[in-house]
Amino acid sequence: MSGLEQDAEDLYENAPCGYVSTLPDGTIIRINGTLLTWLGYTRDDLVGRRRFADLLTVGGRIYHETHYAPLLAMQGSISGIALELRAADGAKLPVLVSSTVKDTKVIRTVVFDARDRRTYEQELLRARRQAERLAGTLQQTLLPPSLADVPGLRIASHYHPASTDQVGGDFYDLFPLADDRWAFFLGDVSGKGAAAAVVTSLTRYTMRASAVHNPDPVAVLRDLNAVLNREYAGADRRFATVLTGLLVPDGDGFAVTMATGGHPPALLISADGSAEYQHIPGGQLVGPLRDAHFASIDLRLRPGDTLLLYTDGLTEARTAHGRYNEQALREYVLTRELTTAPALVEELTRLLAGFGEGLDDDTALLALSVPPA
Amino acid sequence: MDVRTRNNVVVTGREDGPALLLAHGFGCDQNLWRLVTPILAERFRVVLFDYVGSGRSDLTAWRPQRYSRLDGYAEDVLEICRALDLRDVVFVGHSVSAMVGVLATIAEPDRFAKLVLVTPSPRYVDDGDYRGGFSQADIDELLESLESNYLGWSAAMAPVIMGNPDRPELGRELQNAFCRTDPAIARVFARTTFLADNRADLPKVPVPTLAIECAQDVIAPPEVGRYVCDQIPGCRLVTLDATGHCPQLSAPEATAEAIAGFVES
Incomplete structure (x- = not known):
């Protein structure tokens, strides 16, 4: 058997990949038959006359000079880099290239034909872009295109999807009710993807309809609980955490009634520079229990105050020091003296x-501030 | 944010020596200077850093608006000088950083003693009689290829460098060790670099200048080095018998000697 593969020279010349050896300045000193055939050059065209970078497309040449050659010099080897060769007839040949530097400073490079892989990559890229477009479109239908204008109130929001090809489960909204009152909510449904998007959609329109019918935030959460509990009674348990509130103009500010269904507390940043979480004891998750209990508090937004609602993507982000948390968020906000909702949301973005x-979870932010007096 | 942390500033060499600020170009980070730093450190105070967006800089400080203009990179340089209270600095800029140095010295002439431009180019694209070495079509092809990622200027690059695509953590380690690149940031840096035109700034350089070019450099060909030096008042041009765009890697001794000789002249 071994007799069949004794000729090392033949193995080099006719290997199923390209071989090229170059001096430190890139001058080609040896090249195998396979690569010459791919390129359509003769040995005399290249050996001693051309540098390896000369065989690349312009984009590839710049990449070679700014990344490939420096990394090779620093590491002594580099492997599997995608480049494009330019054949004698001008055709582009996608390849994967690896190099090592020998003690003699000669660089040995092996070149693999990557046409199939490139086609495959481009197909993957195309499919990915399509998925991102679809997810983006679906996401847009779950978020309000714009929030209502409330005289005397500045409003800012931000949505950070955890991934561009998955629809998230966070949501928020702010909209007018009758009689110069406004309702807002922000929440997070369990799960991700299309199934969660269905729940998000159901949650949003249930809450909007319910608030118009009876603006009391606790009543809104009860309605949502009844709907989620009934719709997802079987194996496909779905639940949500929600903060929702009612805004009523009150002198130079707003009276806020805010209810929670198992959601992290809002942070009230006061005009005097303090920042306190607005805990609402006793609000349970929305959905799993038929007779869940919800609670509310009343607070005032005065000139210079900002109320921040967020989802746990923010407070559970992984950092070098463990999970980011409510304490860290409060300290972050305290040190920055942010007095308007847009400035706060910009800083948190x-x-x-x-x-x-x-940041591996979706994150929604909604901030409301009364301009300083 | 402390500028030293933001820009991953590293200070080495003789504390009482003249201050050399070494600035990397597009494609890598301060590691590019690793072969010349030990030589220069014997005689100078050597300050290394990564631009925001490169290497081990604080990526959260990166803003597309600021780093879409070379002035934004010059602001990094000036902020580092202020944070370290550097005076009479010799700025050594490689590749696109050469033009960053030109902008920084024009903005704050009193801060700098001298300027060293390593393989500089004020404009990569040909324009009328000016030869930058690339046609607009070349640069368009490059930028298009960056957009479509097919050259591998992407997160996928690091794993394949290691040849362990099934163990991406190895790639991440290596990427952190050397030329760490966020693909979105790299695209902005490439666009800023290859579409810049700083020819009109060259005559305004207010400090003694040395330009170092390589005999063979496809990114900044010899006529570009000559052009740069012709435009800068009192510029000295050194052509190293070296190949490629990074003489600090391909000819470290000669590069360090040229820099040291100019600083001490």
């Missing part, structure tokens, strides 16, 4: 971006 991959 920056914070979210800073979590990078640590």
Whole structure:
């Protein structure tokens, strides 16, 4: 058997991949027959006359000079980099390239034909873009295109999807009721993806309809609980956590009645610079229990006050020091003296971006502020 | 945010020596200087850093508006000088950082003693009689390829460098060790670099300048180095017998010697 593969020279020349050896300055000193055939050059065209980078497309050449060559110099080897060769007839040949530097400083490079892989990658990319477009469109239907204008109130919101190809389960809204009153809510339904989106959609229109019928936030949560409990009674248990409130103009500010269904507390940043969580004891998850209990509190938004509602994507982001948490959020806000809803949301958007991959859940923010007197 | 942390500032070398601020270009980070730093550190105070968006800088400080203009990178440089209270600095800028140095010295001439431009180019695209080395179509092809990611300027690059696509954590380690790149940031940096035109700034450089070019460099060909030096008052041009765009890696001794000789002249 071994007799069949004794000729090392033949193995080099006619290997199923390209081989090329270059001097430190890139000059080609040896190249195998396979690569010459792919490129359509003769050995005399290249050996001693051309550098490896000359065989690349312009984009590939810039990449080679700014990334490939420096990394190879620093590491002594580099592997599996996607580049494109330019054949003698001008055709582009997608390849995967690996190199090592020998003690003699000669660079040995192996070149694999990557046409099939490139086609496959482009197909993947196309499918991914399509999925992202669909998810984006669906997401848009779950978030309000714009929030209502409330005279005397500044409103800002932000939605950070955990991934671009999955629809998230966070939601918020703010809308007018009759008689110069407004309702708002922000929440998070269990799960992700299309199934969660159905629940989000049901939750949003249930709450909007309910608030118009009876604006009391506790009554709104009871209605939502009844709907979720009935719709998802079987194996497909779904629940939500929600903060919802009613805004009524009151002198130079607003009276707020806010109810919770198992949702993290809102943070009230006062004009005097303090920041306190607005705990509402006794609000249970919305959905799992037929007779869930909900509770509300009353508070006042005065000039210079900002009320922040958020989902737990923010407070449970992974950081170098463990999970981000409510305490860290409060301290972050305290040190920044943010007196308007847009400034607060802008700053928190920056914070979210800073979590990078640590932010693995959807995150919704809704902030309401009364301009300082 | 502390500027030293933000820009991953590293100070080494002789504390009492003249201050050298080494600035990396597009494609890598301060690791690019690793072969010349030990040589220069014997005689100078060497300050290394990563631009926001590169290497181990604080990526949360990156803003597309600021870093879509070379002035934004020059602001990084000036903020580092202020944070470290650097004076009479010799700024050494590689590749696109050469033009960042040009902008920084024009903005605060009193801060800088000298300027060293390593493989500089004030404009990569040909324009009339000016030869930048690339046609607009070349640069468009490059930028398009960046958009479509097919060159592998993406997160997928690190795992394949290691040859362990099934163990991405290895790739991440390596990417952190060397030229860490966020693909979205790299695209903005590439666009800013390759579409910049700083020819009109060159005559305004207010400090003695040395330009170092390589005999063979496809990114910044020799006529570009000559052009840069012709435009800057009193510029000295050194052509190293080296190949490629990174003489600090391909010819570290000669590069360090050229820098040191100019600083001490």
